[in-house]
Amino acid sequence: MVSVGSRALSLRKNRVTSVTELTLDVVDSHCILGEKKRKMGRKPFKKDGGRGGNCNYENSSGGMGDDNVKDKKFQKDKDSSTSLSSFIRKQVDPETSKYFLDIATVLEGTEIDLEERGVICGNALGEARGKEVELANDYIISHTMQILLEGCSLDHLCGFLRSCSKSFANIALDRSGSHVAETALKSLAMHLEDTENYSLVEDTLSTICKEIVANPVDIMCSCHGSHVLRSLLCLCKGAPLDSEFHHTKSSTTLADRLNLRSYRREDIGHTQESFPDLLNSLVSGIISSPGKDLRTIRANQYSSMVLQTCLKLIAGYEEQLLHLVPILLGCKAGNAVKGNWIQAADVQNILRSVEEMAFSRLMEVILEVAPDPLYIELFTKVFRNSLFEMSSHQCGNFVVQALISQMRSQDQMSIVWEELGGKFKDLLEMGMHGVVASLIAASQRLNTHESKCSQALSSAVCLENESPRCIVPRILYLDNYFNSADKLNWNWPNGSKIHVMGSLILQSIFSFPSEFIHAFLSSITSLEENQVLNTSKDPSGARVIEAFLNSNSSTKHKRKLVVKLRGHFGELSFHQSGSFTVEKCFNVSSLSMREAIVSELSSVQTELSKTKHGPYLLRKLDVEGFARYPEQWKSKQSSKESVYKEYIADFGSKNTDLSRSGNFIVGHGQKARPENLKEMRKEIDTRLTSSSGTPFLAHQGPVAKMKKSGHKRPFEKADGTNKKSKKAW
Template sequence: MCCRPPANSNSSSFRGLKTSKQEVPSGLAAKLGGVSATAAGISGKKHSSTVATLAAELLGSGMDEPPPCRLPELISRFTAVVCSDDYVGAVVSELVYHPYACPFLQALLRAAACDRKALRQLVPVLLGATSFNDSVKGGAGAVLEGCREEEVSAMLTDPTTSHLMEVLLQVLPRALLEEFFRRFIGPRLAELAHHPSANFVVQTVLVAAPSKEMAKTMYDSLSGLLPDLLRKRRSGVVVALVACCGRHGICQREVCTALASALSGIPQWADLKGDAVLAPALLCLDSVPIIGSNEPFSAATVAAARGGGSSLPRLSPTGCSILTQILRYGQGACRAFTDSVASLKPHDAARVGADPSGSRVLEALLEGNAPAKVKGTLLAALADHWDAVATTASGSFLVETAYRWAELNAKEAIVSRLAAASKVLEVTHWGPSLLRKVGAEAYKRDPEQWRRHAASATKTLDQFTKLFGDDSAAGKPQAIAKGTVVAQGKGIEKDAGANKEKEKKEEKMGKIKRKHEVAPAREEGNEEGTGMVTGHEDGKDVGTIVAEYRTALQAEPMPKSARKSKKGKKQQRDE
């Protein structure tokens, strides 16, 4: 067996890795993933179903099934060699601890994820079992019965073999995973969570937890350890725990209460009282406490940092990850954290928005199901700092999200600041696109015309919302504030009224469709083709409304001279 891997290789280069609904790829970014059933606000169900559909299409099967193996014969040969009498026992025990052989065995496990029989052979051999039962009737206990607890415990805590255990937990079938957890991890969960190597195995277990019962068991064991885990720099376990509870929709209120209690006990934030401590403590977890002082922050601050060849102080990636997941919970659980983020002082909010990790926190609040008043408070705090936020690459995404959710006055605050800083933004690779999306050039040319265009775009979005419901117009908060019948669902009488209104619209749209079949096609040179939405009639068909919805926010008003030119060309064609 060749132990040394080729140069520049890693486990991610192997094709056909298992991706299932229960697991999220390892790493901190992966722990930001799963959207729970109650976490993503009005668009959560649609997002989950879309992800499931795309995954099934890509994998060619259900999400619970791994993709088919591309080289089954090669994997079978490797499996036969590792499980042969020449390797079982002392040789395999030496290989799993070898710094070069262990990555190969990890890759072999990932490749064998598509073959349950191969896994039932490999797992006990790699865990040091001298005998195993790989028959079809043999359950999970029969497969793992020859594994010794002392040997598995040593592998969980070793810096090299702990990586093998992480991969093992990612590829195990559900029955084997639950059995492995009950025997080797569950009884020592608190101890392993504090271990410098084994805590990553605990994170993987939390990510791969296949059932609510298993997730609840882990929460009960870890909830009382949150203060110690945060203080001893084991916050990755907290990230995985918060994400696990959100993914399964369990203990969300409890985990928020326990986390708030843990954060309130951090000495460096003793000056902040009540909910005000929650956001700063997480944003600056394991990092410099730059939030809370409200020190001046502007575009000049960003430019000075770049000019000096340095970067701005970073917020805590793990703390921002925890806060991002918390903000995706239902408001009944996370309202204290939502209010804490929204109550950040203007300069602090701008620093968070310009940070690569902090910007995701503010995006989570704006895209979540927080009340419109809370979102408006955050947008008001950032009103004078949008130019500073937009001068960073990560902040530009926040600006786009805020512009999508803002009311007319908040939109104007964004575009006015960006228009004033257009020369600075144009030299960045994201600036021209951002300026075009918010219509900065049109605002500089004629602010009043821009306001009319923005108001008309708002009417288009409202009409789209009334026709398709809130799920289709998830990017518009006004639909939530107005409380349409489809979104609220209050009572059978309203539902019946909505159905009658829908039938009338369908009947009316059918007549209009037949009318359009006879009417001539719309000329491309008229004013409606410029993206300016000048008015809306109840009789528009679905295609017209969708087309206007797509262009309503991004299309800039066309100058009057250009319109006259096109109008003249149209008259020439008509003549």
């Protein structure tokens, strides 16, 4: 039986422990922990990347390009000497080391009920009093400390954090200690589920925040400390510690910029109790305290990530942003009182800083959260007349993308168009596809310059004397085309993957009104059968086909493309991305074509039902019903078409094109309500597929009050993006 508690250490005083015995004990205990220590979320040692290794780079941008670039200046800044970096870690004495390794054996080796486990964890943490830093920073014992912090009561957890609050930074800066610090914060977040714990948690966090604000630079500029500090900020906000505020993904930011997500950052609420006063004081202390070190923290990749998190968490708080953002920009504090935040002398400093990777990422977030007055000042004073030069820079182009995606008015779009409208070809040749994609998406969002964007894009890939049928293929394979030595004789590259940004650009183009994109409609319907099939099999290409089938072009154009897939729907349905395309093709097809599609799926029904996505597709198209009762299936499909046409006749405008009823497309001059139309179609399908003989809408109230079914594809997210093969671009 292992002694645990205050007497445990004294019981071992008479025991003679040699260096060899101690080493063997440590090795044995390390082996006992084995695989279970990985549950603590710690990564193994690596030489390149990951918080567990000596990482020189961590992705925090959200830009649209390749982020795997090392910046030597970052490493230089990180290694700069500071007061905390001179901290010398003490060795854990042998008696204490053996005690905690024995505790780990007890907790890992046998089944213990929760109450007894909590007592053991609490007693062990009591023995750690005054030695928290040494224990947390020990590579092996730190794993045990994480187990103790997860299993102890709130009182013991807060006692541990208050006891080591003055040394919390030294723990957070260590490779092993940072994991202990984060485990403690995650445990605090778990206890917040009980509102009675709010006051105790707030007092504990307040103690830690005061110590960090006293000297935030060291912890901000550390790979490990930066991660812990961002977790602390999220905890004060009430946001999950693994939320997008903490780990900004490129796909998430890109989805926002290209109108693929329907909410802004300030619309995201917190999921647990928050501490607004603590958050405000911590953010203000982090941003305002550095003083002369401001240039250092802006140019350091890890501190830049902390500043980005600060800004995201206070998005929507205009007064606080108007005070703190000018400080980050290096502007004089007195200017904020006049409402004139940026002076002429500040402009060149900002433009030079934007060429640094860390600051360019910070500037992206600044533009995303900046209140209207500050955004307008940045737009007019700093970036106007420098847009193309910035777009040509490997870091500056991401800032231009952020600036464009946050434009507030059509007038701003006109200003940007003057500088970039005639530069589409140059930008694509340089590989700055994101700038073009952002500009097209902004055109769609602001409902301006759609025709000009369409013409500029087609001119960038197609000469005046060339057939427009080459436009879509060249955009699908952007880099392949622009890297070709003989562009005039360029042909479809069989076997190559479709360019992701080219796919996104075409998706935005097909969201334009059809009268602006005649050349693109002509090009995509001119694709050969094998080209349409290859495009539909590719995850990025399938998105383009779906965007075209969802566009407001005529049903005639859409069916012209669908016919080219005839004979391949069974093959295509086995691809997870292709199954979406099959469903879209079915929705826009005539009754005879629908019958052909379902007939092809029926021949592979058994094999398709074994795939992850197959059962949904088979059920959606009622393939089994077609196989058993083909005439009844045809009757139901005819009934659906009749109801669709009746609905449009009753609720559509005079300009509604009845030939497009299969897609529920409203006429020009009428604002579409896609949510209502989509739910209406679902309701029609559900009613007509049900076994009851009740006529559709026989006992229903007004259409607008119809209850939403809420049915979604089992392998699709709520925003319409696939979890695996269809990422949220």
